[in-house]
Amino acid sequence: MGWTGLIILLLILLLGGYYIYTVTHVTKMDSIARNAGGELDTLIWDRNHVYEQITAKLQEHGIELDEKLTKKLGLGLGMTPSVQMANYTELHRRWTQLLPIMEEHPELKEDEALEKLKARFADLRVETMKAESKYNRAATDFNAYIQKPFPGFIAARKTKGTRSNFNVVLAEANINDPLSHI
8 A cells, every 4th residue: 555545544533533533522412401401401300390399388287279370380301401491480370479478478487397498498599509600601612612614503303402591690580670589
């Protein structure tokens, strides 16, 4: 084999290696974003579950709640960020409507289980914000990578499209008072 053959073989090996690296990297980055999205799904589900426990506790105390505050949200793993944000927004809306009801009943502060649930609900908000940041970073990195020509071609062949960001701040914002969630 002459120099020409060696150069062609080397080019084939380099291109093959680059193809394998790109396919692996696209798949890995997509998996990281998908796992971060799953973590976000789980936290939203957990926060909703704690919310349901809080409303059940209020009803145990004889507090009547509007059906709009107790109706179950349609949650499930694998939701798109837009569906996640819609559910999170609805959950936040319900919470802001529930707060004044709890404040009208100072005797509720004596219920330690309810106070723990409220603290857990607040903790889950912080955890959700951290998971949001992790997911958005992974989605942004993935989107930037597949904007390059060859990785974009590989992503299209693997049917892996761009990922939307999730934004807790937007989900919790009030149109009339955008800083009300802070």
